[in-house]
Amino acid sequence: xxxxxxxxxxxxxxxxxxxxxxxxxxxxxxxxxxxxxxxxxxxxxxxxxxxxxxxxxxxxxxxxxxxxxxx
Numbered sequence: 001x002x003x004x005x006x007x008x009x010x011x012x013x014x015x016x017x018x019x020x021x022x023x024x025x026x027x028x029x030x031x032x033x034x035x036x037x038x039x040x041x042x043x044x045x046x047x048x049x050x051x052x053x054x055x056x057x058x059x060x061x062x063x064x065x066x067x068x069x070x071x
Contacts, residue, residue: 016060024053
């Protein structure tokens with residue numbers, strides 16, 4: 001099973017700078033989820049290593065030049 005993953009990179013103001021689209025991605029490894037009564041109120045965290053066939057990068061930035069034109 002595979003799908004498409006989207007990753008968006010933001011600056012510190014929250015503006016999207018770049019987006020990466022991973023095509024035909026699938027989880028290669030998933031770490032164990034430790035279950036315990038001691039951590040019942042904690043958010044479960046686990047690591048996932050992804051594999052993918054290829055990716056596309058798109059820039060979300062807008063360049064402004066002295067002439068006032070926007071690219």
